[in-house]
Structure formats: structure tokens, C-alpha cells
Amino acid sequence: MIEPLPARIEPFFSPRPWGARSLAPYFPEKTNLKELLGEAWLTSMDRPIANGPFAGSSLGESWRAMPAEWRGTRLGHYRDFPLLVKFIFPCDMLSIQVHPDDAYAAKFEQAAGGRGKTEMWHILSTEPGAELLIGLKPGVTKEVFREAIARGNVEDLFVRHPVHPGETYFLPAGTQHAIGPGMVLCEVQEYSDLTYRVYDFGRVDAAGKPRELHIEKALEVTNFAESRGGKIPPLALHSPDAKKQLLAACEFFATERWDCDRTTLIESDPERFQLLVILEGHGKLHDTDISFDYRTGESWFIPASLPVTALQPMSATSLLRIYVPDPVALHKQLRSMGFEEAAISRALVE
Numbered sequence: 001m002i003e004p005l006p007a008r009i010e011p012f013f014s015p016r017p018w019g020a021r022s023l024a025p026y027f028p029e030k031t032n033l034k035e036l037l038g039e040a041w042l043t044s045m046d047r048p049i050a051n052g053p054f055a056g057s058s059l060g061e062s063w064r065a066m067p068a069e070w071r072g073t074r075l076g077h078y079r080d081f082p083l084l085v086k087f088i089f090p091c092d093m094l095s096i097q098v099h100p101d102d103a104y105a106a107k108f109e110q111a112a113g114g115r116g117k118t119e120m121w122h123i124l125s126t127e128p129g130a131e132l133l134i135g136l137k138p139g140v141t142k143e144v145f146r147e148a149i150a151r152g153n154v155e156d157l158f159v160r161h162p163v164h165p166g167e168t169y170f171l172p173a174g175t176q177h178a179i180g181p182g183m184v185l186c187e188v189q190e191y192s193d194l195t196y197r198v199y200d201f202g203r204v205d206a207a208g209k210p211r212e213l214h215i216e217k218a219l220e221v222t223n224f225a226e227s228r229g230g231k232i233p234p235l236a237l238h239s240p241d242a243k244k245q246l247l248a249a250c251e252f253f254a255t256e257r258w259d260c261d262r263t264t265l266i267e268s269d270p271e272r273f274q275l276l277v278i279l280e281g282h283g284k285l286h287d288t289d290i291s292f293d294y295r296t297g298e299s300w301f302i303p304a305s306l307p308v309t310a311l312q313p314m315s316a317t318s319l320l321r322i323y324v325p326d327p328v329a330l331h332k333q334l335r336s337m338g339f340e341e342a343a344i345s346r347a348l349v350e
Contacts, residue, residue, distance in 0.1 A: 001067075002053050002066070002067055002070075003053070004069075004070055004303035004305045004306040005051070005052040005053070005287055005290070005303070005306070006052075006276075006285050006287060006292055006300050006301070006302055006303075006306070006309055007049050007050070007051060007052045007054060007062075007300065007301040007303075008049070008050040008051055008292070008294075008298055008299070008300050008301075009042060009043055009044075009047060009048075009049060009050070009059055009299045009300070009301060010047045010048050010049075010050055011027070011040045011041060011042050011044070011047065011297070011299070012040070012041040012044035012046065012047045013027075013030065013037050013039070013040055013041075014037065014038060014039040014040075014041060015035050015036060015037055015038065016036060016037070016038025016039060017036060017038075017092070017203050017205070017211075018036070018038055018090050018091060018092035018093065018094055018181070018203075019036035019037045019038030019039075019089055019090070019091060020033070020036065020037060020038070020089040020090075020091045021033045021036065021091075023037060023040065023087075023089055025296060026040070026087055026184070026296055026297040027040060027297050036091070037089065038088065038089055038090065039086050039087065039088050039089070040086060040087040040089075040297070041084065041085075041086050042085040042086060042087065042277055042298075042299035043059060043081065043083055043084055043085045043191075043275065043299055044059065044084075045058065045059050045060035045063075045080065045081055045191070046058050046059070046060065047059055049062050049301075051292065054066065059081055059301075060080065060081060063078075063080065063081045064079075066303075067305070069270070069303075069304060069305040070273065070303035070304060070305055071272075071273055071303075071304060072269070072270060072271045072272035072273050072304035073270055073271050073304070074271040074272055074324070074326060075271075075272055075273065075304075075324055080113075080191060081191055082190065082191055082252070082324055083188065083189075083190075083191055083252075083253055083275060083322060083324065084187075084188075084189050084190070084191040084192070084193075085186065085187065085188050085189075085275060085277055085299060085320075085322060086186070086187045086189075087124075087184065087185070087186055087187075087297070088121075088179065088184070088185050088186075088187055089184055090179050090180065090181050090182075090183065091181050091182075092181050092201075093178060093179075093180055093181060093201055094178050094179040094180075095178065095195075095197045095198075095199060095200040095201070095203075095211070096133065096154055096155070096158075096176065096177070096178045096197070096198050096199040096200075097176070097177065097178065097195050097196060097197045097198060097218070098174065098175065098176045098177070098195075098196050098198065098218045098221055098222050099116060099117035099118075099119070099171075099173050099174075099192070099194055099195060099196065099221070100116045100117070100173055100174070100194055100196070100217075100221040101116040101118070101172075101173035101174060101221070102115060102116040102173070102190075103116070104116060104173075104220070104221050105117075105192070105194055108217075109194055112192075112193070112194050113191075113192055113193075113194070115190055115191065115192040115194070116173045116190060116192060116194065117173055117189055117190050117192040117193075117194055117195070118171065118172050118173045118189065118190055118250060118252050119171050119187055119188065119189035119190070120168060120169065120170045120171065120187070120188050120189070120232075120247070120248045120253070120255060121168065121169045121171070121179075121185045121186070121187050122166075122167075122168050122185060122186045122188070122247055122255065122257070122320065123163050123164065123165055123166065123167045123168070123169075123183060123184075123185050124165060124183075124184045124185055124186060124279060125165055125183060125184045126163055126164055126165055126182060126183045127181075127182035127183065128182070129162075129182060130162070130163050130180055130181070130182035130183040131160050131161055131162050131163060131180045132160070132161045132163055132169060132177070132178070132179055132180060133155065133158035133159070133160060133161075133176075133177055133178040133179075133180070134158070134159060134161055134169060134171060134175065134177045134227075134229045134230055135158065135159045135175055135176065135177070135227030135228070135229050135230065136157050136158060136159070136176055136222075136224065136227055137157055137158065137159055138227075140157045140224065141224055142219055142222070142224055144157070145157060145219065145222070145224070146215075146219065149198060149199060149215060152199075154198065154199050155178075155199075158176070158177075158178070159227065159230075161230070161231060163183060167231060168231070168232050168234065168247040168248050168255075169229065169230060169231050169232065170229055170230065170232050170248045170250070170349055171229040172223075172228050172229060172250075172349065173221070174221055174222055174223035175222075175223060175227065175228060175229040176198070176218075176222055177229065186277065186279070186320060188248075188253050188255050188320070188322055189252075189253070190252045190253075195214075196214035196215075196217045196218035196221065197211065197212065197213050197214055197218070198213060198214070198215050198218045198219075199213070200213065228349075232247065232248050232346055232347055232349075233343075233346060233347070234246060234247050234257070234347070235334065235339060235343060235344075235347045237256065237337070238337070239258075239264075241260070241262055241263065241264045241265065242258045242259060242260040242261075242262075242264045243258070243259040243260075244256055244257070244258050244259075245257045246334075246347050247320075247347075248347060248349070249325055249327070249330060249347060249348045249349070250327070250348070250349045250350070251325075251327050251350070252324065253322060253323070253324060253325070254322070254323055254324075254325040254330060255320055255321070255322050256320065256321040256322075257279075257318065257319070257320055257321075258317075258318070258319050258320075258321055259316070259317075259318045260281075260311060260313050260316070260317045260318070260319070261313060261316050261317075262313070263310055263311065263312045263313075264310070264311045264313075265308055265309075265310055265311075266302065266308065266309040266310070266311055266321070267307075267308050268302060268303070268304055268305070268306045268307055268308065268309070269304060269323075270304050270305065271304065271326070272304055272323050272324050272325075273301060273302060273303055273304045273323065274301075274302040274304075274321055274322065274323045275299060275300065275301060275302070275320075275321070275322040275323070276294075276299070276300040276302060276311075276319050276320070276321060276322075277298075277299050277300075277319060277320040277322065278294055278295060278296050278297060278298045278299075278300075278317065278318075278319050279296065279318040279319055279320060280296055280316070280317065280318040281295075281296060281313055281314075281315045281316050281317030281318060281319075282294060282295040282296065282313075282314050282315055282317070283311065283312050283313040283314040283315065283317055284311075284312045284314070285300065285309055285310070285311055285312075286309065286310040286311075286312060287306065287309060288307075291312075294311075327348065327350055330348060331344060331348055331350075334347075334348065
């Protein structure tokens, strides 16, 4: 029997033309960069586990090899790891883009994994004027959108959201969007890299060629009838040892933010594994017989079969706790905690 342990996942750093020369303070070793880095993938399937029985094996290999009870009774049937978590560091406007849903991806994108992409963003830091483009203004049709692409003013069709640290935004598949410069955010999503780019602000690659656009596919999957994405108010969760908030949840993921200044217990659930993403702080994660140092920027896999883990901050620690929920059970749990239906429906998107 393989004893369950918290397992740290090594990050993957992705070059992007809109990226940054420094990823500090999240990755202080990544400063004065010669290459622009735009994303740190915290749960890349190709990156190795740093400790424990699967040390040296990639996350993808480890997921398939680990005991089913590590994954959880509800998730044992998942062939591939289901959650992709990233830090994003934009110093220029990202492309205007949209992602397909699971049904479209399963039908037309099997070669790319066959999985759609619903996502959320949690804003970590901002500069003055930072904003997101999320969803189209009322009345924008496919024809109007196509004309705006041709004219080069498609940005004018979007709802603009000035952003501030601590805010959370939800983006269901089919929602047109773009991230502006001057912020750092954490993205939680289905494990998919399917992106249909519709406008890229005239950028070219190192060979002088523009990046590929996917206008027809984007128009097929865009939800023109309604704009469902946007800012989500958090739900404050009662806890004796930390400030805890449910940021956003859907059938694919649930994300909580914990702000901890004392030892905090992390109880496991045999139905599902958990991810801990350290946004700020350092300290120790204690298992029954062993402890592990953690620091800002790290991602930890907590097996479902690990009864309890204790987080002991050596400095004030903020983290995201991420898991794949049972939406019906989560809804009942929130109702039992006294939340009104209207508040639940804003945080739990069904």
C-alpha cells in the first residue's frame, strides 16, 4: 500500500508575447528574464512531482499510477487530471478569444483532447487602470461581431470590468473575453488548452508572422444570446482558524480562498483530492509523521485518502483550495450553512 502524502507539483513556465520580464514575488528566481514569460502552469500534466512516492514522475503519469483512493471515489474514473491552474502575468493585452464547451470539443476537437474550457480568474494584484473584457454588450450579434473584426474595433463591443485585488470573475465556455495588462491573476479551469483567437492586435511572432486566428470556430461557439460571465461576490465560510471564502464553483471546479495566520486543519474528503495553491506566505504542511516546507507560488496535491493535514504558517499565508465538487451536495451544504438561494446561485454557477 502506498501511503498518501501531500505532493508538490513543479511549475511549467510558458513564454508569451504579452508576458513579463519578472515573475516576482511569486517566483523570485524568475527576474531579469531575457524571454517574456506569460504563464506559470501550476498543474501541468508534463511537470514532475517533487516529493513522495511519485517523485520524478510527471503529474500525468502519477495520476494514472496512483491508487484510486488518492484521486477520490468520485474521481477515480477520470482518465486524465481534471484541473489546470495557472498564474498569468500580462504586460500587454492578451488576444480576444473564446473557448468551446465540452459538447463542441468532444465532437470537433478530439485531436486536442476533446474537452472544453470553463474558467475563473482570481485577481492577485493590479496597477491603476487594469481591466478585463468579459462578455459582449447587449444587442451584439454574430454579424455585428464579424463586421467589427474586419474594422479592427472589436474591443468596443465588450463589457469592461475595472479590476482590484481579491476579486473573482467567472467565465463559462462560450464567453468572449480578453485580459488586459497591469495585473497578476490566478486562473482555475478545466484541463484544456483549447482557445479560439479572434483578434490579436496585430502581433507577429519571431519570424514576423501573425499568430493563427480561429474566427469561424469562435463565431460557432460564442454565446451571443446572453452574457453569463462576470464578477462573483464571495461567500464567507465560518471557520474558527482562518478567514475562508467560497470564490466560485461549478460542475468542473470549486475554489475557496483561505487567509491563515495560525495553524489551520485541512480535512480531506474521501470523494475527491484537493489542490492547495500558495498565493502568499511560507510555513509547513504537517502530515501525521512528516512535515514539508511550503512557500509562495507552489501547488500541492492533497490525496483524498489523507485524513487530515495541518498548515502551520511561519508568515501570514493566503492560499486557494481547489477541488472538483458534487454541485448538488455543495448546494445542500451551503443551504445548511444558512446562505440564501440568491447568494448561492451567484457563487455556484449551474
